[in-house]
Amino acid sequence: MGISERKERQRAELREQILRVAREMVVKEGFSALSMRKLAEAVEYAPATLYLHFENREAIARELCVRGFGELLAALEPGAAVTEPLERLSVMGAAYVKFGLEHPETYRLIFMEDPRLSTELFQGGPDGAGPRSFGLLARVFEDLRSAGRIADKADPGRLAETVWAGLHGIVSLKLTCAAFRTSAEELRETLTQTLVHGLPGLKPAR
Amino acid sequence: MGISERKERQRAELREQILRVAREMVVKEGFSALSMRKLAEAVEYAPATLYLHFENREAIARELCVRGFGELLAALEPGAAVTEPLERLSVMGAAYVKFGLEHPETYRLIFMEDPRLSTELFQGGPDGAGPRSFGLLARVFEDLRSAGRIADKADPGRLAETVWAGLHGIVSLKLTCAAFRTSAEELRETLTQTLVHGLPGLKPAR
DNA sequence: CCGTTCTTTGAACACCGTTCATTTACTGGT
DNA sequence: ACCAGTAAATGAACGGTGTTCAAAGAACGG
Numbered sequence: 001m002g003i004s005e006r007k008e009r010q011r012a013e014l015r016e017q018i019l020r021v022a023r024e025m026v027v028k029e030g031f032s033a034l035s036m037r038k039l040a041e042a043v044e045y046a047p048a049t050l051y052l053h054f055e056n057r058e059a060i061a062r063e064l065c066v067r068g069f070g071e072l073l074a075a076l077e078p079g080a081a082v083t084e085p086l087e088r089l090s091v092m093g094a095a096y097v098k099f100g101l102e103h104p105e106t107y108r109l110i111f112m113e114d115p116r117l118s119t120e121l122f123q124g125g126p127d128g129a130g131p132r133s134f135g136l137l138a139r140v141f142e143d144l145r146s147a148g149r150i151a152d153k154a155d156p157g158r159l160a161e162t163v164w165a166g167l168h169g170i171v172s173l174k175l176t177c178a179a180f181r182t183s184a185e186e187l188r189e190t191l192t193q194t195l196v197h198g199l200p201g202l203k204p205a206r
Numbered sequence: 207m208g209i210s211e212r213k214e215r216q217r218a219e220l221r222e223q224i225l226r227v228a229r230e231m232v233v234k235e236g237f238s239a240l241s242m243r244k245l246a247e248a249v250e251y252a253p254a255t256l257y258l259h260f261e262n263r264e265a266i267a268r269e270l271c272v273r274g275f276g277e278l279l280a281a282l283e284p285g286a287a288v289t290e291p292l293e294r295l296s297v298m299g300a301a302y303v304k305f306g307l308e309h310p311e312t313y314r315l316i317f318m319e320d321p322r323l324s325t326e327l328f329q330g331g332p333d334g335a336g337p338r339s340f341g342l343l344a345r346v347f348e349d350l351r352s353a354g355r356i357a358d359k360a361d362p363g364r365l366a367e368t369v370w371a372g373l374h375g376i377v378s379l380k381l382t383c384a385a386f387r388t389s390a391e392e393l394r395e396t397l398t399q400t401l402v403h404g405l406p407g408l409k410p411a412r
Numbered sequence: 413c414c415g416t417t418c419t420t421t422g423a424a425c426a427c428c429g430t431t432c433a434t435t436t437a438c439t440g441g442t
Numbered sequence: 443a444c445c446a447g448t449a450a451a452t453g454a455a456c457g458g459t460g461t462t463c464a465a466a467g468a469a470c471g472g
Contacts, residue, residue, distance in 0.1 A: 122385030169375020179328030
């Protein structure tokens, strides 16, 4: 009797449709413009129906958040295949910045709105998208160290967190503050190069 | 006839009181919890009265934003007196991070909420708090270059923007994402040191 | 004391997220 | 074919939001 299966399928489909439309609204007008009533209108159901599929508005945000992070991870993965660690750092960094600028509202949702959403993504086991993404970046410095190319005392985790913070700074500043002159890609290049090689031609005070 | 002066003074006082209470609410429960109705209740006026002093809710936010940035500038200024540029970079960076973590809701308002607010602060003449703050930071690299301690081709403005982005990344990540292990101050130290000196003990691939 | 001007407000409008009793649709069993 | 029971959907309401505006109130100058 495939009848309850069909029901289950229809239920899942509606859930997907809600998320699809919700995502559209967020992408187009920002998270704050995601209204349960408008969303219900758009999927042609009564507002109350949404609550049969999601606990509340935040639950929808959470789901969008999780999926968004999945896409970010997917955007980072190709770069992780680059063998030379420093080149890998550049490629992955560029991919990160590119993702942020191309999906501003998704990025905002993931990293700039609700602390609860952002924090969750980085917890929950090492198989979550958060830890996995971070792992890809940390790998750069682990590889450098195990190849003896940076000091043993260097902490790959700390370096990775620093780089992530730097990249996040570039993206989030570009998303909120149009006043900065330098392009995101130039900032990313400067950040990476300078973090790796230091200030160009630095001499000590005399 | 000091009567109209008194009226003007009372008007300004009420405006101040509104801002004071608004600030309290934002600091305590975040910007989204700043409600015109609750604010009116708190200052013991009808909601409509608020609109005689501010165009709308956003205007209040803007004012808080401007003042907040003024405080950030004030927090940076002492460090700007340090003569050794690299030490100055450390001190000012630490002050920046400290300010962000100690005034999370103010920092959010300034840099993470509405792009219009953030962008404004960095425009409007070189005497605005934005350009002045940025100038203090850029000065570090200008001084280094004019002392011949970094390459002539190095662009102080670009380096300053990169550092600012990095610091902002640290603060904003700490404000939204509790999952990062390294403390903000350690991240700041690592960022600064690595940007200046490069990866510790870096050797080229062989 | 009156008329004018400035201040303040109550009431309304159009939204919002969320809940719940009620209705509707559908299915399995008789 | 009908009925009972279950699952899905909803209308209406609650309490909240920012904002507007005509009306009421207070304070002043003549």
